[in-house]
Amino acid sequence: MADLLPEHPDFLWRNPEPKSSYDAVIVGGGGHGLATAYFLAKNHGMTNIAVLEKGWLAGGNMARNTTIIRSNYLWDESAAIYEHALKLWEILPEELEYDFLFSQRGVMNLAHTLGDVRESIRRVGANKLNGVDAEWLDPQQVKELCPILNISDNIRYPVMGATYQPRAGIAKHDHVAWAFARKCDELGVDIIQNCEVTGFVKDGNRVVGVKTNRGTINTEKVGLCAAGHSSVLAEMAGFRLPIQSHPLQALVSELHEPVHPTVVMSNHVHVYVSQAHKGELVMGAGVDSYNGYGQRGSFHVIEHQMAAAVELFPIFARAHVLRTWGGIVDTTLDASPIVGTTPVENMFVNCGWGTGGFKGTPAAGLTFAHTIATGAPHKLNKPFALERFETGALIDEHGAAAVAH
């Protein structure tokens, strides 16, 4: 039988009216916004704060991801922030007093070409140097870990091995959002839903307020956590971001008995699959190539990923797709996030996580809260400042991040 889901706590969060003024306002009530508010309250004692969400809580990308958590990134800066996130994931269920079913079932990244093999072995080495758990598996070991995988050598892109991160896994994204929201509320944070930001109030170059469809809110600090819409907000505030928004879609099958014991990702044939606690196969692939704000993706992406999935997992050939959905991901030219200050005084931005925002949620929140509270970068988000596009100190995770962006 699939896992039983835990009972929710009786009380989740209030639904308050916005006050006329706060010490800080976080724009975006998804995972990153809620985590930021939580760490602002917990680590920096800032409790007179609000999280504004234009729709319902965590209904944007947070509800539209494939729930995978891992930290096997190539570059030191990325490994540091994602590994810190993974360490937080390991303690957060207890800290937030909410079981969000973090399941460390491991993640495999398959290699299908000699180039893949070399990149993968290099990444295993880089991960080990950075204290990230990583192993190289040959095809037989891949088969032992995930028996439904087809490792025969007569398919178009045979499995030549895989990297494996045993501590990686999945968590139930809705429960993660609710866990953060509940603790935020407990600490006094106002979570305001159906509150769309329509502009900003500035005094010279300093932001002093947020205009919303529920009135103007005065505030000393603003943190933008709006993922796909970050550049829309930045434009309202009068600056540009090096961000392009693309639709990224995912899909699930109907429920199955447990057949898929780990997470399998393939960059080369581009599909990634895990089995949710209830039993759905959760699959994803790449972004649509063009800019888009519509929360749906192209059908040819689904065709492509289905072909890859069925070749790798012949057992899936008769599974039915139940539903598909799309999120809007904000991509940067170096496939790394932007966390830090902006050209507008007292306005901070956390964006550009592209296709990898969910796994980074706790570290994004922790470091962004530090930046908002102190006005200075945290040592983990310092390399991810907006200035890197001017200095040239890019963190180029394209391909290196074990999955295409």
Add this chain to the structure above:
Amino acid sequence: MLLISCPNCGSRDETEFHYGGQAHVPYPENPSGLNDREWAEYLFYRDNTKGTFAERWLHSTGCRQWFNMLRDTVTYEIQAVYPMGSPRPDAGGNVSARTTPENGTASTAADSTTTGSAAPSTSTTSISSTTAPEGATP
């Protein structure tokens, strides 16, 4: 999936095309005079419009020619297809310009409001300026 009207080959599936990002981004006129900020702007900063967006596409598995397109990034409606080097047809975004010319080529008039029907073009009429690099035109 988008059905894109290539000015040379007619309507084809999106999978035949390659996306080239924002249109009308000229190469700097005086590259050696740019500071780091200005280089960053040229290399990494592009508009990320929510709404009508002018962008470049390459018909990579067809005529292998670049062309420009106006597309709504929310509804994905394709509003115009026009040659590289031509000005954006609907600077004001007005409804009368939300059309594709019948012969697959856009008027070169910056404020054209007289271009054909909104139906995807199936014409094989070639356009002359497709190979001109974007930055080479004023």
